[in-house]
Amino acid sequence: MPVENYIYDGQNILEETDEFGTLQASYTYEPEEYGELISQHRGGKTSYYHYDALGSTRQLTDDTETVTDSYTYNAWGETIKQSGTTTNPFRWIGNVGYYFDEETQGYYVRARYYQPQSGRWMTQDPLGFVDGSNLYLAYFVPNGIDPSGMMTKQACEDFYSVVLERDPQSKALAAELKKNKCDIPKGICVECNGGKAGGGYSDKDNSIAICYDNIKGTEKEQQGIFILLVRHEMIHALDTCKGLPPKTSCVQNLCLEVRAYSCSGQCNYEDEQERMNCIVQGAIDSTIAAGECKNSEVKKELQKLKNNKGCFCPRNCKVPVDVPVDIFPGM
Numbered sequence: 001m002p003v004e005n006y007i008y009d010g011q012n013i014l015e016e017t018d019e020f021g022t023l024q025a026s027y028t029y030e031p032e033e034y035g036e037l038i039s040q041h042r043g044g045k046t047s048y049y050h051y052d053a054l055g056s057t058r059q060l061t062d063d064t065e066t067v068t069d070s071y072t073y074n075a076w077g078e079t080i081k082q083s084g085t086t087t088n089p090f091r092w093i094g095n096v097g098y099y100f101d102e103e104t105q106g107y108y109v110r111a112r113y114y115q116p117q118s119g120r121w122m123t124q125d126p127l128g129f130v131d132g133s134n135l136y137l138a139y140f141v142p143n144g145i146d147p148s149g150m151m152t153k154q155a156c157e158d159f160y161s162v163v164l165e166r167d168p169q170s171k172a173l174a175a176e177l178k179k180n181k182c183d184i185p186k187g188i189c190v191e192c193n194g195g196k197a198g199g200g201y202s203d204k205d206n207s208i209a210i211c212y213d214n215i216k217g218t219e220k221e222q223q224g225i226f227i228l229l230v231r232h233e234m235i236h237a238l239d240t241c242k243g244l245p246p247k248t249s250c251v252q253n254l255c256l257e258v259r260a261y262s263c264s265g266q267c268n269y270e271d272e273q274e275r276m277n278c279i280v281q282g283a284i285d286s287t288i289a290a291g292e293c294k295n296s297e298v299k300k301e302l303q304k305l306k307n308n309k310g311c312f313c314p315r316n317c318k319v320p321v322d323v324p325v326d327i328f329p330g331m
């Protein structure tokens with residue numbers, strides 16, 4: 001492997017040299033932090049970058065504006081088509097400095113390393129929970145999110161199948177459903193017009209409704225919320241599939257919600273008290289919103305659940321394996 005040294009200017013790589021300090025390439029950027037990469041000068045030739053809406057390099061042109069190289073990527077950043085022979089590390093999302101490593105086919109993104117084949121970061125986000133409960137997830141919605149910061153219906157529908165395919169827990173839940181001869185619920189993206197509702201599972205038509213207009217935040221935050229929501233509703237689908245006793249009482253409904261909140265990773269706080277509060281509050285809100293419990297009865301009913309291990313999944317449990325099915329003894 002050839003030695004490469006990088007000379008940085010703030011967040012941007014300005015020059016690359018070899019082990020003898022000989023200049024290999026130099027880069028020109030717009031003059032600002034994370035400023036867009038304009039051109040590369042390498043081997044006596046200058047290449048100019050042309051990006052798509054995501055900031056990925058689609059084409060390189062030379063001094064005469066002739067296209068020398070072109071690239072096509074899938075939604076995860078894998079190069080699926082390429083022409084030209086110019087050495088160029090700035091490809092997918094190259095305009096903000098994603099650095100492609102030819103040998104590993106991965107990307108260096110400053111503090112982290114991203115592997116497009118698996119769609120995951122190889123190290124944890126240094127900022128912690130930015131990616132949701134799974135610190136290694138790196139999801140990119142193919143259709144993006146509208147500038148208002150709200151998920152679009154199209155992005156929601158596309159993302160549902162992506163999550164089932166790529167999120168390890170959702171994938172495991174889907175596999176367990178199949179093993180138990182149940183269909184994977186279809187995802188329906190609906191407008192819920194405010195409120196706290198994230199979504200719901202309907203056993204009548206085996207569908208998961210997702211309130212896409214209530215999912216807000218940055219693209220990453222929305223994806224984190226979305227993944228946890230899908231897991232939550234998939235847990236309900238699996239419980240239904242496994243033929244848990246019909247939900248006839250408030251306490252049984254509370255138990256199912258506690259399972260979904262504690263097994264999905266929605267409440268993965270470090271602090272145990274905080275984790276419990278989150279699970280219990282989530283279960284109370286959900287059952288009251290669905291009309292399954294009365295405000296006045298939830299506190300008393302929750303007491304009955306306290307020592308039921310089938311209702312409370314352990315911290316960092318892996319659904320579906322660690323979740324016992326016999327959960328309503330004596331209820």
Ligand SMILES: [Zn+2]
Nearest residue numbers: 236257260286
């Ligand atoms: Zn629920």
